[in-house]
Amino acid sequence: MVTTKTHAVLLASPGMGHLIPTVELGKRLTTHHGFEVTIFVVIATTDSSDTIKSSLLQQTSHINGLNIIATPPVDVSDKIDPSDSSPLGARIILTMIESLPFIRSKILSMKFPPSVLIVDIFGTMALPMARDLNMSTYVFFTTNAWFSAVFISVPFITNEAFSRHAKDHEPLLIPGCEPVRFEDTLFHSPWGPTHDGFVNNAKEILSVDGILINTWQDLEPGATKAVIDNEILGRFAKGPVYPVGPLVRTVEPKEKRENENLISNWLDRQTAESVIFLSFGSGGTLSEVQTRELAYGLELSEQKFVWVVRQPSKNDASAAYFEAVNGGNGSTMVDYLPEGFLSRTKEVGICIPTWAPQAEILKHPATGGFVTHCGWNSVLESILSGVPMVAWPLYAEQNMNATMLCEELGVAVRATAAEGGVVCREEIAKLIRRVMVDEEGVAMRVKVKEYKVSGEKALSMFGSSHESLCQMAKECQDCGA
Secondary structure, three states: OOOOOOEEEEEEOOOHHHHHHHHHHHHHHHHHHOOEEEEEEOOOOHHHHHHHHHHHHHHHOOOOOEEEEEOOOOOOHHHOOOOOOOHHHHHHHHHHHHHHHHHHHHHHOOOOOOOEEEEOOOOHHHHHHHHHOOOEEEEEEOOOHHHHHHHHHHHHOOHHHHHHHHHHOOOEOOOOOOOEOHHHOOOOOOOOHHHHHHHHHHHHHHOOOEEEEOOOOOOOHHHHHHHHOOOOOHHHOOOOEEEOOOOOOOOOOOOOOHHHHHHHHHHHOOOOOOEEEEEOOOOOOOOHHHHHHHHHHHHHHOOEEEEEEOOOOOOOOOOOOOOOOOOOOOOOHHHOOOOOHHHHOOOOEEEEEOOOOHHHHHHOOOEEEEEEOOOHHHHHHHHHOOOOEEEOOOOOOHHHHHHHHHHHHOOEEEOOOOOOOOOOHHHHHHHHHHHHOOHHHHHHHHHHHHHHHHHHHHHOOOOHHHHHHHHHHHHHHHHHO
């Protein structure tokens, strides 16, 4: 097949937090830059396979030049070391490794061989394969520039600095960026396989032909300058760094599921910015005690709400990460919500089990606040909807995201757990009212709407992120010529 198009392969690791921005990047490369794009979606469990495929086909079937290939489902749960301090990361990485032979075979059988491979930070094990096949290599950070800067810095931070950070709780100093406080860190130990994995992964990322980040310059001026500037962190990377965000799932008219009709009809009856939306992402889970406190806090706040309620987990805040798209295990909300809660609140709120159309809810005029786990997708969707947040981080880099939202951007208030690790009902009610009815919430709403406009501008023609992706596309085309 003869074509002048650049063919890029994008590799999305398991989890909606990686999948959604990867698909959006693929759509943008196809529709705005004339690429042929193949996205490999790595499936971690058989249970979620059909749901993910169906959802992706709905989003992309109308786009010419965009092809989605789902890998055969892989279950590596029996290979996880129970003593691993990062079981979620280990499971993602093992799943990616197991999927590589299928991906390589598919690439070799393509009539139009790809010249570019783009992976997220969990896909770096595919980079040697890409180089072997004479493909240009790129890494896509599906999070912000501050976290990307930390990751890029890891190989150059001394063991002494890590030790002071992990043992003495000193802030981790990152050139050109705000320091990372110990309570926000991913590095609780300066040694061991988890730390070594970070270092080796960062070295791989620094060796690629270019790095893409799902942010934009006006949102994080300091951190984006740090990762781009050859006088700061940019000097460590082999290739250029491209801020290309905010890439989030677009809301398009389509036939609604039963849940969506229920929610949209209810929201249509509410006044503007009067509803608080609560969701902890595709994988976040609370304990049973915390779920009950949240319910009581909602009642105390006296605010209208839409709450995505997921079955509690005792010890794992990311317990639903691999199963979230498919639903729970048969238990019902009545089993873990306070007795009588659903009947007492039926006039002021609705509880939705497991899943709800987050982007659509945030875009609805009735939504005025968002209680979120601070996954970067959720953060961007909230900002682009002009909705201030209650920041309630659970795992991964979400503590860093929460700090940025509250202390740098001023578009969120942060949940603080009491002794015992539970955010109490009085604190929850106070946080919700700060966002929804207090003067502080009014000011946050003004700020977040300014960032909304700024994000839309970044992606528009001649905007900073549009131009950044144009430069990356030209590099790919020049290399493939």
